Amino acid sequence: MAKDDHVMVFLAKCVLLISIIASYFGVGSKKRVHGSILTxxxxxxxxxxxxxxxxxxxxxxxxxxxxxxxxxxxxxxxxxxxxxxxxxxxxxxxxxxxxxxxxxxxxxxxxxxxxxxxxxxxxxxxxxxxxxxxxYVKQAGKDISHEISFNPFFLSLVQDGTHIPALIPMKEQPRYRNRKGVLSQNVLIVVDFDMKFQYVLSGWEGSASGSRVLRNVVWERSQNRLKIPNERTFAVLKKRFPILTTAPPYSIKKQGWIVLSCCILHNFIRKWNWQDSYFEEHMEEEIEDSHGLNDIDSDSDSDEEDIGRGPTNADKQYMCNLRDEIAQQMWNARAIR
CATH class of the missing domain: 1.10.472 (Cyclin A; domain 1)
Structure with a gap:
């Protein structure tokens, strides 16, 4: 056999061997992973x-x-x-x-x-x-207590907190374990009466003590029927964005950002998404609660009074008085300065 023939046979064997190895390890032509017709x-x-x-x-x-x-x-x-x-x-x-x-x-x-x-x-x-x-939402600074809790101009808002499950590295877990033994971040928020977040401070360790809720402004006044919607606002937020109900696989900082972004989206949707089923569901619950309260407190058995279609005249008058009171306090404070 001529020398050239030996070279050709050797090359053919090499090509065959490379083809077998490539086929075994999946090298070469592949099917597209993302080949759906719906891009x-x-x-x-x-x-x-x-x-x-x-x-x-x-x-x-x-x-x-x-x-x-x-x-x-x-x-x-x-x-x-x-x-x-x-x-x-x-x-x-x-x-x-x-x-x-x-x-x-x-x-x-x-x-x-x-x-x-x-x-x-x-x-x-x-x-x-x-x-x-x-x-759409004003994020509070670190010293939120002086900015809200002790500021009389914010008494028409509701301060509260909620725990969001968090994925935490092992060495930092003790700081983020709340009193129920669950790893979480403590989120401090302020909600207005329209179910919008006015302040959001996310990323606190779950072991941090919760803030006091300012309920006495409205709840201690038996003559009005205003509901502070903080718990239902949380419920709407978490129902709309289930990522807040489990610990997502992101860094601690990014988990805090996700909470804040969900609150921003909540306010955006509240403003622009008309006939939103999540908010409508809340309103239906509030109407049912309003009926229940009036059934308990009413001295008569009459069903003719319509009590579930929004604020009463007493509610409106109370809010007008509260608005004027806050405005006067702000004016007086400005005059003192």
């Missing part, structure tokens, strides 16, 4: 143009509110379209994760992007949402 862009188009319930169920806001959210992000320069992913899809990735507490792999499959792309846009939207917060 992320098509999915957004489906949500916007499809049944209105679809957008609300998956992103926790109706189509009009979602488009308003995207438009405001673009108008304020907080988010911009990238070469492959538009702002609407970026926000959908962010909202879908918060609304269903989904992990990166699930979101990859839904939007047909790599894990790195999903993570990058989630973080990008999270930071953009926090920057949007100054237009």
């Amino acid at each position: 992320g862009a098509d999915f957004i188009k489906y949500l916007i143009e499809g049944h209105p319930r679809g957008c609300y169920d998956l992103l926790r806001m109706n189509v009009g509110c979602f488009l308003q959210f995207a438009d405001e992000m673009k108008t304020r320069g907080l988010l911009t379209d990238s070469r492959m992913v538009r702002v609407e899809e970026q926000l959908a990735i962010f909202l879908f994760t918060l609304a269903h507490n989904e992990r990166n792999r699930v979101v990859q499959n839904r939007f047909q992007h790599s894990g790195e792309t999903i993570s990058r846009y989630f973080n990008k939207c999270l930071k953009a949402c926090l920057r949007l917060g100054k237009y």
Whole structure:
């Protein structure tokens, strides 16, 4: 056999051996991991143009509110379209994760992007949402007690706290273990009577003592029927964003940011999402409670009095008096200065 023939046989064997090894280790042509016919862009188009319930169920806001959210992000320069992913899809990735507490792999499959792309846009939207917060909620400083608890101008608000489950490194767990033995972050908030967050301070250790709740302003006045909606506001927030009900796999700092961003979204939805089922459910519960209270306290058995359609004249008068009192206090304080 000629020398050239030996060389050709040797090369053929080498090629065959390389092909076998490559096939064994899965090197070479592969099937696309994300090969669905419904791409992320098509999915957004489906949500916007499809049944209105679809957008609300998956992103926790109706189509009009979602488009308003995207438009405001673009108008304020907080988010911009990238070469492959538009702002609407970026926000959908962010909202879908918060609304269903989904992990990166699930979101990859839904939007047909790599894990790195999903993570990058989630973080990008999270930071953009926090920057949007100054237009929808005022974050309190560290010394919140002097700013709210002892300030007479804030007596029309309700201060309270809630514990959010947290994923904490082993060495820091003692500081974050609350009195029930659960790892959590303590979130201090102030809610107004319209179920909007006015102040949010997240990221405190779960072992930190809870703040006193200012209920005496309204609850100790038996003549009015005003309800302080702090607990129901928490309920609406956690029901809309289940990511707050379990410890998400993020850093401690990012877990605090997620809580704050959910509160910002809560206020945004409260303003722009008309006929929101979560808020409507709260109002129905409040009406039922209002009926129950009047049944207990009423001296007559008459059912003719309509007591479940909003504040009474006494409620309105009380709030007007409270408003005037706060305004007068603010004017007097200004005069003293």
